[in-house]
Amino acid sequence: MFPTRRLASQGFFKRSADEFGRLSRIAWNTEALHTPTKPYNLLNFEDEATTTGCKTMADRAVGGFSTASLDHEPADPSSNTPSHARFHGTISTKLPENWRVERTGYAAFRNQDRGFWLLGRLYWDVDPYAYLALRIKSDGRRYTVNVQTDAVVETDIHQHRLYTRHHRVRQEQPEAYESNPESPDAAEDLYPGGMPAALSDVPPESTIISTSTSTTTSGSDGWETVLLPFSSFVRTNYGFVVEPQTSLTRQRVKSIGIGLTDRVDGPFDLRIHKIWATNGMGEADIEEERRICGGNALPLDEGVRSGWTEQSEQLPEKESKQKSQEPQQKGLKGLKWEE
Template identity: 60%
Template sequence: MIPTAKCLAQRPGFVKRSAEELARFTKMAWNLETLSVPYKPYYLLDFTDQNTVAACKTMADRAVGGYSTANLDYVPADPATNTPAHARFHGTISTKLPQNWKIQRSGYAAFRNQDRGFWLFGRLYWDVDPYTYLALRVKSDGRRYKVNIQTDSIVESDIHQHRLFTHHHRTPRLSSASSSSPEDITSYSSEQGEVVPAALADLPAENPSYPSNAYSHTTDPTTNPDSTGWETVLIRWNDFVRTNLGFAVEPQTSLLRQRIKSIGIGLTDRVEGPFDLRIHRMWATNGLSEEEMEEERRVCGLNALQMTGKEWAAAGIERPSLAEQEGEALSRLKGLKKRKDEGDAGGEKDSF
């Protein structure tokens, strides 16, 4: 696809975008980065740049007559408190229905980047195929946010989603592999009894088969006075769930990592009241580099991640996907059902 002169005139910055992409590809080829696992960060949305914040759009049910609000503001760095420059996503959720009788549900707010426009070889997408994780450095109020990713898919309204699990959602739970109590699988069921994908559950799946200190934090910012409240959340690209209009759909397809159009965060928990989420950066990674670890410790304090990406690889650490964890939980469900059926059958025999 070759953009026309009219299209280029409507999209300022075409030359700049083309130059930046060509420079990035040239650097990758010169350094032979495609021959090894990349450990340098690939920044997608860097909110330390005020222009990145200005280039995002907010959405709320107010657009259809509702009463929820959404704002995305740039907050400059504060050296006195060691706070980095970041974006503040805030507003109010209201479930009050608008006057339009066709609207039966309300109470949502979200933001995402604007379409990235065109460059020399057509529409501009993010290609994160060489990377395993999406990293987000955030400071959360504990509400149930979701990370939303839109790709150049066949169904344009499809969105791949994953819950933004922070320290607020990591509660102490029994992690014994032999445990099969119903409490262990509540995060996989909705209020209506249907199975909910682990990536969209209210609590993160618990799995003791990988060292948690590599991926989570050593302290709880709500109780640790030395904590900054900032934390880095890692989400595997393969863990995102395909949804449409807010519901998981079948068949599930992998996220098209070579053609990502937009990334954003939404709040659809329909809990009335204010919300406040701070976002420092979003980037693709295979684990933090040595340089990133210095910033990680400076910004997140005692809640910093404990290992670099190369240390993960050297230790042979491979975090199981949520699909694998979900499969284990469903296996436990089947085991419980089988034992229940056997117990019912035994009771019937005793009655005779």
Template identity: 45%
Template sequence: MLATPVRLARGPPGFPSFWRRSMDEFKRQATIAINMEGLREPTKPFPLIKFDQENSMAKCKVMSDQDMGGFSKASLTYIPGAAHHERNPEKEDAQKGGIIESDEGVEPAHTLFKGSISTELPPNKPDIQRSGYAAWRTRDRGMSLFGKLLWDIDPYSYLALRIKSDGRKYFVNIQTESIVPTDLHQHLLPTYTTGQWETVIIPFSQFVRTNYGFVVEPQKEMMRQKVRSVGIGLTDRVPGPFELRIADIYATNRPPAREMGREEAGFDLEEENHEGGTGMMDEIEPKRRKGEPERILI
């Protein structure tokens, strides 16, 4: 479908109109220039997605192997709760970055990522030999007078997620405006208090570059100046229900309470064997064979 002027003016679902997006982007860039934010490290948190209002659901896209004929199920549901507040560090606070929080003792407004994983294969697609995944990501934010709207999180060092997990093996996914459009930067979602609300913080430097679930070499640095989307996926292929609650995801300069090593990213960074059966995503684009150069789409 062609992007007509009317469709461009209306904008993607859940996002403001073309002219409103252009004005918001102008205000954002003007604020950076006036406050000279590029000359010093920012202390305020930079929200990527806040599930504090029901219309935030329209800004996200849910995916599962059901899209390819599989039997896993997934949904995002808005759960009302306490308001979200940005808290900047006090002058005497040694930690530089701000955080997002809610009133203590009250569950924050959030989204419930819920469903069930099934590894049953579609009977009418014999070429698919593996299934069992569910995920969601933020939608593209559309265009403005300044071009495609992307997040510039280069001034920040960490990604923070306020979550309540069931303890399953989720991965955080970041997609950038890369010359290899199918690349993702991924990291295992760390959880330390299963069944309780917590804010987990991941250094951007610890994310691993992957393509269709496989580690890609060389491990190029994430293009943090042009971030398209952020999301969470469940690919442990363990049949059964899952439930993850997310209040907000934001960039910050507040370091995590405990140091994280590259080994906690959730990937074996040794050279992997790419030969073998096909998965649900391979129908979209086959995996690159060992020694084969990257297919770069321009």
């Protein structure tokens, strides 16, 4: 069999070598026999190729007037700001002249299909991990994380709200939503079984976000890391919650993206540094977390640090003192939403 020019030009052999290398490391280190403690990078936007490898979507495809762009922003060493992707544009709920279009006002992006390797189509296998982690800098709007897998129904997407410290709930900004209120009938169509916890305005306790009240960081102000449980993602189809609810197929993840569907007119701006799968903040990424997020950094997860062994090593006195001064990562007590 001879590879076609199309396969060779798009890195078919490189993808195959990288995937074989990753699987070989897992086998050599017997990582499949215990819970992983190291992160599994999915989309690292420090690499400009990752940004250019994503696609943006907006209601302009159906005649709307919303815009969406995904640009690569270089690093700023003076403020410890890393290279990242900037998802920005404008939301417009103006309807086109096409009478068939009844709703507009959305924008999103996701990675392109990962292509093929030697054993078929390439997917992400995040089955050994509990959380999807995102390091972002948000403007406070109501973004949604979208995960698509190789499911029986190809158009199914599992969604979870992207909660942040700067997240604004509907009750705190009534004037921003009065122009586009969701009617009771529309809400009933979208959520026939009631609003799922992972899509509500108030984050569930399973979501791990920083509860720090610090307003200063060593890096750029506003950077933070959010951990979303894979088990909390809600199955949807064309924006509607569908039944029966099924967990996402973690062994065959096709794409990951972020969308904005709050239908509030005006500009939006979201910065994304990295997206990865994890079981908690471990020693492998805690240094980077503290350097970029500063006072908003999540604390070191003791389970990940010790490998969940019953007899873990004692922390050095200096690290123990520092840990006692850090905010707790779980729970939402003390978290203040922006007004």
